[in-house]
Amino acid sequence: MALITVTDLVLGYDSQIILSDLNFKIDQGDYLCIVGENGSGKTTLMKTLLNLKDPLGGRIVTGDGLRRNEIGYLPQQTAIQKDFPASVWEIVLSGCQSRCGLRPFYGKEERKLAEENMERMEIKELAGRCYADLSGGQQQRVLLARALCATRKVLLLDEPVAGLDPMVTSQMYDLIAKLNKEGITIIMISHDISAALRYADHILHIGDKVFFGTKDEYLHSEPGRFFIEQQKGENKDDR
Amino acid sequence: MIDKLVLYFQYPFVRYAVIVGVLIALCSSLLGVTLVLKRFSFIGDGLSHVAFGAMSVAAVLSLTNEMILILPVTVVSAVLLLRSGQHTRIKGDAAIAMISVGALAFGYLLMNLFSTSSNLSGDVCSTLFGSTSILTLTKNEVILCVVLSIAVVLIFVLLYNKIFAVTFDEDFAKATGIRADRYNLIIAVIIAVIIVLAMNLVGSLLISALVIFPALSAMRLFKNFKYVTVFSAILSVICALMGILISILSGTPVGSTIVAVDVLAFFICYVAGRVKGGVIG
Numbered sequence: 001m002a003l004i005t006v007t008d009l010v011l012g013y014d015s016q017i018i019l020s021d022l023n024f025k026i027d028q029g030d031y032l033c034i035v036g037e038n039g040s041g042k043t044t045l046m047k048t049l050l051n052l053k054d055p056l057g058g059r060i061v062t063g064d065g066l067r068r069n070e071i072g073y074l075p076q077q078t079a080i081q082k083d084f085p086a087s088v089w090e091i092v093l094s095g096c097q098s099r100c101g102l103r104p105f106y107g108k109e110e111r112k113l114a115e116e117n118m119e120r121m122e123i124k125e126l127a128g129r130c131y132a133d134l135s136g137g138q139q140q141r142v143l144l145a146r147a148l149c150a151t152r153k154v155l156l157l158d159e160p161v162a163g164l165d166p167m168v169t170s171q172m173y174d175l176i177a178k179l180n181k182e183g184i185t186i187i188m189i190s191h192d193i194s195a196a197l198r199y200a201d202h203i204l205h206i207g208d209k210v211f212f213g214t215k216d217e218y219l220h221s222e223p224g225r226f227f228i229e230q231q232k233g234e235n236k237d238d239r
Numbered sequence: 240m241i242d243k244l245v246l247y248f249q250y251p252f253v254r255y256a257v258i259v260g261v262l263i264a265l266c267s268s269l270l271g272v273t274l275v276l277k278r279f280s281f282i283g284d285g286l287s288h289v290a291f292g293a294m295s296v297a298a299v300l301s302l303t304n305e306m307i308l309i310l311p312v313t314v315v316s317a318v319l320l321l322r323s324g325q326h327t328r329i330k331g332d333a334a335i336a337m338i339s340v341g342a343l344a345f346g347y348l349l350m351n352l353f354s355t356s357s358n359l360s361g362d363v364c365s366t367l368f369g370s371t372s373i374l375t376l377t378k379n380e381v382i383l384c385v386v387l388s389i390a391v392v393l394i395f396v397l398l399y400n401k402i403f404a405v406t407f408d409e410d411f412a413k414a415t416g417i418r419a420d421r422y423n424l425i426i427a428v429i430i431a432v433i434i435v436l437a438m439n440l441v442g443s444l445l446i447s448a449l450v451i452f453p454a455l456s457a458m459r460l461f462k463n464f465k466y467v468t469v470f471s472a473i474l475s476v477i478c479a480l481m482g483i484l485i486s487i488l489s490g491t492p493v494g495s496t497i498v499a500v501d502v503l504a505f506f507i508c509y510v511a512g513r514v515k516g517g518v519i520g
């Protein structure tokens with residue numbers, strides 16, 4: 001059975017439908033990239049997968065013993081305020097909260113987990129620093145470490161490299177690829193189609209035309225060819 | 240001066256006032272950090288005005304125990320207000336402003352129309368700016384206050400980690416299975432209880448100061464949630480203690496004196512934060 005199976009999903013707000021008849025399937029260890037234009041509903045899809053909002057129709061079924069609260073999440077452009085007084089350690093540790101259930105305090109196990117994940121993200125020396133004072137790349141690593149505390153199985157990443165410089169961006173992609181090799185299923189929203197094609201094994205394209213399949217299938221599909229051409233054009237304009 | 244204080248402390252009502260004052264200051268500072276960070280600095284104001292409105296209704300109905308009406312009404316308003324912050328079209332601050340001004344006007348109107356008291360403006364003034372009621376507490380009121388305060392502190396400590404998670408990133412908390420709505424509800428109820436308690440001390444108008452000043456002061460100095468929380472609690476207690484003592488010695492109004500000390504403490508912390516660059520811990 002697949003890790004997450006989505007059938008006939010309808011996305012939207014209130015009664016306004018953004019996207020309908022969405023079908024796809026994610027297996028353990030997959031690296032899925034979700035691409036599409038601005039406003040096509042990528043973040044909405046992710047929030048629906050995370051149970052943050054209800055779908056207007058259709059079903060999301062989790063299998064392989066995955067519980068709905070075992071999903072790690074890296075939000076898009078966090079709304080966390082600039083002046084929030086919180087240390088890196090406090091934030092990473094807060095990722096363990098879901099393990100605690102009704103237990104009020106963190107135990108040894110949670111502390112160890114937080115420490116391990118900070119090591120994994122190479123942010124151990126930042127532990128005492130204030131989150132708001134970190135660079136964008138460092139902040140993303142902190143949030144990734146927190147997400148890893150919440151899950152051993154699936155990570156949902158909403159534009160993890162937005163606003164990062166090329167160097168840090170490629171480090172971030174490598175980090176995510178490494179996690180995927182360690183067996184964590186990755187579901188990532190990205191605007192960067194070339195990175196998506198480099199790292200992912202499956203592509204979900206949403207928009208006027210919906211496509212779901214492996215990377216190779218995408219390269220030969222109509223929306224894939226169109227989207228890739230378009231992005232190349234945009235990149236040329238940038239230069 | 241010390242002699243004078245020792246003399247005063249022989250009176251039970253002075254001891255009561257100090258105990259209640261310190262406890263209320265402690266409780267109100269605890270959630271201050273969360274409220275400031277959730278952009279709900281004014282919730283104290285709004286809720287205390289609601290409590291004022293409820294109090295007027297209670298007075299008009301000449302209920303013997305006003306709390307029966309005031310507490311539930313304030314709790315319900317707190318729940319509605321905190322909820323409005325997230326989903327509805329009216330933003331949190333606008334909703335608070337509406338409810339606050341509405342309840343204030345409504346309460347004053349009722350008092351004006353139906354009041355039997357001969358000194359109406361005096362009554363209103365003392366409800367708004369804190370009456371002398373902190374000096375006229377009965378033993379039962381003190382016990383009630385102690386019990387409620389202990390409950391608030393206990394709940395806060397037990398939920399501290401969850402409150403942090405929900406305040407820092409509500410979406411993430413929800414996505415990982417934390418019942419954020421439930422904790423928001425608890426936060427709202429605690430706030431309402433604190434507000435109703437604090438009205439005795441500083442009055443409706445000054446409650447916000449009691450809630451937000453210690454938090455803002457602590458945030459000048461520390462950049463770690465735990466330190467900010469602990470420091471603001473300590474600071475709030477010290478300020479309340481000093482304010483009460485000063486007001487006893489010099490006969491100034493209790494509520495305004497405490498708030499004045501809080502303001503002073505804020506400026507000291509601000510300057511200290513500037514000097515240190517604000518990075519400790």
Ligand SMILES: Nc1ncnc2c1ncn2[C@@H]1O[C@H](COP(=O)(O)OP(=O)(O)OP(=O)(O)O)[C@@H](O)[C@H]1O
Pocket residue numbers: 013018036037038039040041042043044045076
């Ligand atoms: N809270 C909301 N209420 C109503 N409509 C919304 C809400 N959030 C988003 N939308 C609408 O839903 C559509 C999809 O938004 P979404 O954020 O999912 O797009 P996206 O694909 O993530 O875009 P981007 O690439 O810019 O992040 C947009 O048209 C947006 O206007």
Ligand SMILES: [Mg+2]
Pocket residue numbers: 042043044076158
């Ligand atoms: Mg988005």
